[in-house]
Amino acid sequence: MGLFLHMLVLAIMMVSLQGWVPLGCLEEERIALLHLKDSLNYPNGTSLPSWIKDDAQCCDWEHIECSSSTGRVIELVLDSTRNEEVGDWYFNASLFRPFQQLEWLSLSYNRIAGWVEIKESLSSVQYLLLDGNNINKLVASRGPNNLRYLSLKNITTNGSSFQLLSSLGAFPNLTTVYLNDNDFKGTILELQNLSSLKKLYLNGCSLDENSIQILGALSSLKYLSLYEVSGIVSSRGFLNILKNLEHLYSSDSTLDNSILQSIGTITSLKILELVKCRLNGQLPIGLCNLNNLQELDMRDNDISGFLIPCLANLTSLQRLDLSSNHLKIPMSLSPLYNLSKLKSFHGLDNEIYAEEDDHNLSPKFQLQSLYLSNHGQGARAFPRFLYHQLNLQSLDLTNIQMKGDFPNWLIENNTYLKNLYLENCSLSGPFLLPKNSHMNLSILSISMNYLQGQIPSEIGAHLPRLTVLSMSHNGFNGSIPSSLSNMSLLRDLDLSNNVLTGRIPKHLTTSLCLFNFLILSNNSLQGAIPDSMSNCSSLQLLDVSNNNLSPRIPGWIWSMSFLDFLDLSRNNFSGPLPPTISTSSTLRYVYLSRNKLQGLITKAFYNFSTLLTLDLSHNNLIGTIPEWIGSLSKLRYLLLSYNKLEGEIPIQLCKLDGLTLIDLSHNHLSGDILSCMTSLAPFSALTDATIVETSQQYLEFTTKNVSLIYRGSIVKLFSGIDFSCNNFTGKIPPEIENLSKIKALNLSHNSLIGPIPPTFSRLKEIESLDLSHNKLDGEIPPQLTELFSLEIFSVAHNNLSGKTPARVAQFATFEESCYKDNPFLCGEPLPKICGASMLPSPTSMNNEDNGGFIDMEVFYVSFGIAYIMVLLVIVAVLYINPYWRRAWFHFTEVSINNCYYFVVDNLPILSKFRFS
Incomplete structure (x- = not known):
């Protein structure tokens, strides 16, 4: 009886589910998709071949996503679908009316030149992408009144006036607008009616002072992105009006220094990112008015001078990045001691200097990441404030000449430490391990120092979670310790340019064999490369050069x-x-x-x-x-x-x-x-x-x-x-x-x-x-x-x-x-x-x-060969012809006799000329 009831309930559930679980897409939406295909292909295109009239499963067609619960179309991604040679497309927006749950509509790069008027609104559409088209005017009457996201990247318009923007008022509920990669020079951005606009992207645009004036009316704007903006953008147009802006992002753009002077008027700012914007001069005093600022990123500029003392006013600051400038930063970080919420400071590629008096004051912050590298004089010892840091996760002090023993106390004090970079710091003496095993340290790089002695035999037990170990360019001697095999996660090992001896241990590759990089060059290792390394299937780089293998x-x-x-x-x-x-x-x-x-x-x-x-x-x-x-x-x-x-x-x-x-x-x-x-x-x-x-x-x-x-x-x-x-x-x-x-x-x-x-x-x-x-x-x-x-x-x-x-x-x-x-x-x-x-x-x-x-040389050799050949020819001729041989001997005999009698007859005459 119980089994019968269970089967009955299951049958009822299956019958009831058939009433709403779709077996295919809705017929009205399938017909609308076919009409859309015909419109895209008009007059003779060949787009969307997978949209077949007799196929009822339209949710399986390409570029379509349907709801798993209702079966209705919720996404249409038709980018670059229309054939280029067909020409411009003036499409009928009523084609999308049957899609009552359509949320995402992307029609980018289809040569859209216009939008036929409709009275009905596409009420469900929240995301509309029309990038890379030829639109001059978007809509004449009503648009999707639920539209939240609009993308109009790389739009081609006829004429200098950007008429398209004047029609954006048809979308009063827009919260996000992408206007990337457009030329707005000489055009006023008519966005004042977008009272709900929260995010505006102008990346890759060509702007001038006139085009951004109207932005000041966007009182609800929270986020403004100016990535790769061409032309110098000054502050007069908008920065002193955007009172409610919380996040300003600009990178790889050319900003006028006046922005730095008036940035302090936007007291609502929480995140300020001005990266690679060719800003120069000193840090502006106006920054100190941003009491709500949580993140400040001004890396890769030409800012110089010292850290201004009033940075201590930014009590909400959590992240500060001033990397790759020309700043003079004290190794003690004393101007930042009052920033109790500071978690991260990046000062790479600046001039780090040692103060005359490294005071004993304890900073209010507990840093999680600290990145410094030196372009100036070196510190004499590790700054004292580091002794008070207990929450460090990443520490980079590359190229800072601190001179001293390896700071194993840094690892002991900071149990959450994951990354430690102490390259080229003039450290000397032995490599010291923490007293206890450190279970979080993942990257340890101590290359280019003066560390000596043997690599501790228990290194694998004390640092078992290392994935990267770089100890190159030191003076380590002895053999490679066997405990390295305990580092089961080790991927990159660099022990090059030391004085290591012995063989490459078999256990190193037998136990680990997850290496990506293995660098043992410039040592005195001997023997063969162990065959156990053949199992290291992930090995990408093997360098054992300059050894005795x-x-x-x-x-x-x-x-x-x-x-x-x-x-x-x-x-x-x-x-x-x-x-x-x-x-x-x-x-x-x-x-x-x-x-x-x-x-x-x-x-x-x-x-x-x-x-x-x-x-x-x-x-x-x-x-x-x-x-x-x-x-x-x-x-x-x-x-x-x-x-x-x-x-x-x-x-x-x-x-x-x-x-x-x-x-x-x-x-x-x-x-x-x-x-x-x-x-x-x-x-x-x-x-x-x-x-x-x-x-x-x-x-x-x-x-x-x-x-x-x-x-x-x-x-x-x-x-x-x-x-x-x-x-x-x-x-x-x-x-x-x-x-x-x-x-x-x-x-x-x-x-x-x-x-x-x-x-x-x-x-x-x-x-x-x-x-x-x-x-x-x-x-x-x-x-x-x-x-x-x-x-x-x-x-x-x-x-x-x-x-x-x-x-x-x-x-x-x-x-x-x-x-x-x-x-x-x-x-x-x-x-x-x-x-x-x-x-x-x-x-x-x-x-x-x-x-x-x-x-x-060639002349002498050829002359000698010719001379010998002549003599051989004469001898051969005399040997063969007896008449010429007798004549030659007769001639020789007569010549000798004549010479003899000539000398005898003239001898008395010659004696008269002798000296007595």
């Missing part, structure tokens, strides 16, 4: 699917390169230089579309440069120097039109320098903003006669070619002029012939040019004096002739060594003076077919 590169490294940056350089790895690498890898930066790798350059990186940097220099690789390198479509940096490569440069390298640096020096390469590598105009500095370079990226390249390492963002600004110390022949391609952005070009120590192309003068940004130790001839082009960025120049040890370039600009600094061992070159700074009586050089007397000046 060996013997071979483990094969599993090449199959790590998320690895982006790999640096194994400056170790003792040997053996061949891997035969293949998984094409699913995301590797972009590969550094294997200065190891003992052997064998051919295999197809390991074949068709590796993500690779940006490939550095295999300073190894023992042999064979030729493989043709498949041309498949590395995104390659920008190719370094193969100091190997034993031979053969010619493959023409496939010409496909790499993104190359900015290539180093093939110190190999046994031969053939001509490919002109196509310059005719495609590669080797220009990176300008692609979509490529995000990692801060770990570096390049070792010899320029200005010095091997330099370029790091971080500077890599994007450098480009160069080094083909030196090979066996290249032929002429320098004249297409070299296409390398307009190149910084360094080194073709020295080859066998290049011909003249120096005059087009070198178009390399306007070149800083180092070395053509020495070749067989170049002709004159040095005088146009080279136009290279005003040139710092290193050498054409020594060639066959150049004529006069050296004029001693002007940069060429006035080049010494004799830059031109030496060119026999027919004259002029300063060489000792040989050019004159009219000088014999012309062989180059000037002979045509191009003569090949220039005679190579004496």
Whole structure:
């Protein structure tokens, strides 16, 4: 019986639910949607193909959202739906009348040019978006009287007057209006009838003093946004009238300093954000009148001077951000001691100074976040007020030279501390742990100090919740502590540039294996990379360079699917390169230089579309440069120097039109320098903003006669070619002029012939040019004096002739060594003076077919071979022909007899001339 009752109740509920649970959308709304589709497509559009006449489930159509309880349409998002070629759209607003519960209507970017009059109001619409249309007038009579949100971004109007704004009075209940990305110059914003307006967005607009005058009538306005406003906005138009404004936001705009002078009149302000507004001068006294201010953000301006004492009047202030200005801020923060509600102070990138008397007064505030970094003198010790802070969650004192032991008391006193940055603070002595385990500290960065001793073995037990640990550029010695494996959340570990020894512990990667970044470079670690690291599937950056690791590169490294940056350089790895690498890898930066790798350059990186940097220099690789390198479509940096490569440069390298640096020096390469590598105009500095370079990226390249390492963002600004110390022949391609952005070009120590192309003068940004130790001839082009960025120049040890370039600009600094061992070159700074009586050089007397000046070594060898050949021919002829042999012997015998009798007959005569 009980079961029957339950089933009966369930059946009744199901029947009753069928009366109101929609099985599809409402028929009247489905028909209205089809009419709307026809209107959008008039006269011959093809929009909204998924809206099918015979489909009853209109709530499943694209761009539509229905209510889960009533089945009625509540959202229509039809942005960019109408075909552009169809033309303007004058749509009938009555099409939306059937949608009685429509709340959100977006018709942006549909070339709406007008709105047909209707008497009925769209009473349910609260959000209306009409961005990017051609509307000149929005509505003639009545609009949606419940409309709260109106967006009119990037509207195109006919004529200078913005007639559209005059019709906004049809929406008296508007609370939020977006007028972003419009040109209001010369137009008065007629918004005075919007008595309910709370939020107004004018982001990206072009304003002038007239266009914002009427804003003063918006007595209900609480929020005003002026992001990226063009033109200087002054305060006369509105700031002294908006009495009830609570939040003013302006960023990346140009504001007149008068705004700062009158800002104090808006006493209702609670949040004031003036970011990157080119404000200068000192902090205005008027700020001190804002007793209700809770947040003040004036970062990234040109404000200078000291913190004004009257800031103590802002007793409601909770957040203060003055970062990236030119302020002088005392390390003690004494001007802010009276602000009892202050929770956050950001003073990064200002001048932080130490007061003469760091008083013992205790501040009224308990900060949660404090960010300071120094551009001035350093403090002598940790400021005393920090001893009284117990609620810190984030503390950044980067670049403040405080000198002293590591402040473990900061961690002990602030049990909620999450982030602690003490980089480059001149801290010394051992690294001290808090007495008890700290369960909240997530980021600890103490790099670039003078901390010494071993990393405490119990660090993992005392700081178990760390996600980021950076201890680089210190003097830590000993081994990597095993307790690091207790940090189960550790993602980034940087122990580089210390004196750590021993092996990379297996437990480090076995227990954690959640690493994103693992940096152990520039230590004295030994042994192999542990195989347990192969399970670290999330590893993105692995840098173990400049250690003593060996013997071979483990094969599993090449199959790590998320690895982006790999640096194994400056170790003792040997053996061949891997035969293949998984094409699913995301590797972009590969550094294997200065190891003992052997064998051919295999197809390991074949068709590796993500690779940006490939550095295999300073190894023992042999064979030729493989043709498949041309498949590395995104390659920008190719370094193969100091190997034993031979053969010619493959023409496939010409496909790499993104190359900015290539180093093939110190190999046994031969053939001509490919002109196509310059005719495609590669080797220009990176300008692609979509490529995000990692801060770990570096390049070792010899320029200005010095091997330099370029790091971080500077890599994007450098480009160069080094083909030196090979066996290249032929002429320098004249297409070299296409390398307009190149910084360094080194073709020295080859066998290049011909003249120096005059087009070198178009390399306007070149800083180092070395053509020495070749067989170049002709004159040095005088146009080279136009290279005003040139710092290193050498054409020594060639066959150049004529006069050296004029001693002007940069060429006035080049010494004799830059031109030496060119026999027919004259002029300063060489000792040989050019004159009219000088014999012309062989180059000037002979045509191009003569090949220039005679190579004496070749002449001596050819003369000796010819002499020997003549003697051999004479001997062969005498041996074969007996008649000529008898005649030769007879001639020789007669010649000897004649010489003998000549001497005997003349001997008495010669004796008369003897001295007694």
